[in-house]
Amino acid sequence: MSKKILIADDERTTLEILKSTLTQTNYLVDTANSALEALKKLESNSYNLLITDVKMPRMSGLELLEKVKQEYPQMDVIVMTAYGVIDDAVAAMKKGAIDYILKPFSTEGILLVIQRALEQQDLVLENRYLKEEIKTQYSYETIVGSSKKMQEIYELMERVADTDSTVLIRGETGTGKELVARRLHYISDRKDKIFVEVDCVALTETLLESELFGHEKGAFTGAIKRKIGKFELAHNGTIFLDEIGDISPTMQVKLLRVLQERKFERVGGNEPVRVNVRVVAATNKDLEKAVAEGKFREDLYYRLNVIPIYLPPLRERVEDIPLLANHFLNVWNRKVKKSIKRISPKAMNALLNYPWPGNIRELENVIQRAVIMEKGEVITRVDLPVGKKSPDSEGSFTSMEMTGDLSFPAAKEQFEKEYLIALLKKSRGSIRAAAEYSLLDSKSIYLKMRRYGLKKEDFR
Ligand SMILES: Nc1ncnc2c1ncn2[C@@H]1O[C@H](COP(=O)(O)OP(=O)(O)OP(=O)(O)O)[C@@H](O)[C@H]1O
Ligand SMILES: [Mg+2]
Incomplete structure (x- = not known):
């Protein structure tokens, strides 16, 4: 996609020369005769770069730079200044300009400066992507399980991965909802784009709103800069809304609108932002009950529940326990540099007979502890909470x-x-x-x- 550049200069000839040079190089160019006109254009358009002359009547390029940096902190500005007024260039760099151009300039010279600035921008963006990616990478792990129930889930995931339909992942705590959400992204055709995760319970309502939709500078106390929200960040990728069952009624309305119209406004802003994102949500709450009780909007429920994926609790797929236990044995052997060979039949039997209220997460914890504690080559003892009641066998030890x-x-x-x-x-x-x-x-x-x-x- 061509990059869009705004040029501000009071000299018509400079504007015309620059416009034709840059247009020939495939940039989209817009021009402004004054700093004020530039500010006006910035309000209603979005540009990748602003190039401004320093010497302009009424408002100078340096003042413009300052204003732009305040209002659009992400905006990169290149300043043009005449030879001999190098002080202006220094001042501009101090005020946050990304580079400067000395007048008169050569075509190659100016193209180089612009190219360098745009490349640097891409790097910053890429860096943000990478940071998110690093968080996700460790979780790009195998999904273990060969029970019939799990096979059905793998099939369903394959079938829906490449559609853009909203997926709602359900299941008790620790059943692997997050794992499945990530996997859905990595088998979809959005896999080279970003996977962005939002934990909807971790934040207060105000923070969640700004986290999801971003905010304009000054939208609320503490909003000192414009901030891009997770929906914007996730553009072309997948957004994972975890613990969706816990969001407030106000947030439910806002989310419904994004799902319906794929657009929203940043907090404190009134320009709609449009995004192309795949939405995957997860909850361990009984949403149908919440809907019946009027705690969760029915319309939102239907918008989310386009493709439901139910992850069964571990006690309903006991046949996966040995597979999972051995998988975690390998994982933890590696992590703590041990070489325990196997789990004794007696210990395995104990694992098979335990109801696993914390599901796979609990199983992993138990194996982790056993690996760390075990001094021999075989795990002979597993620490299981004795006397814990399974949810459906009340009263029995x-x-x-x-x-x-x-x-x-x-x-x-x-x-x-x-x-x-x-x-x-x-x-x-x-x-x-x-x-x-x-x-x-x-x-x-x-x-x-x-x-x-x-x-x-x-x-x-
Ligand atoms: N099928 C599986 N194979 C291997 N590891 C799994 C599997 N399912 C879950 N895990 C692991 O178990 C842990 C818990 O999984 P996850 O965080 O996805 O659960 P969750 O359903 O999101 O739980 P919660 O509702 O508490 O957030 C993670 O460390 C995950 O890697
Ligand atoms: Mg989770």
């Missing part, structure tokens, strides 16, 4: 098999041991704290520990 096969004294003994382990985990091996939590006295805790062969060192 999941690590215990309540089959009725045991005699009462044996069942009681098993319960006592499991309970004690959980208690000591919670108290990190402190008998005094365990006594406080359990309302037992320290002595009986101590005796029971001896009876079941438990050592407090093991819980630190």
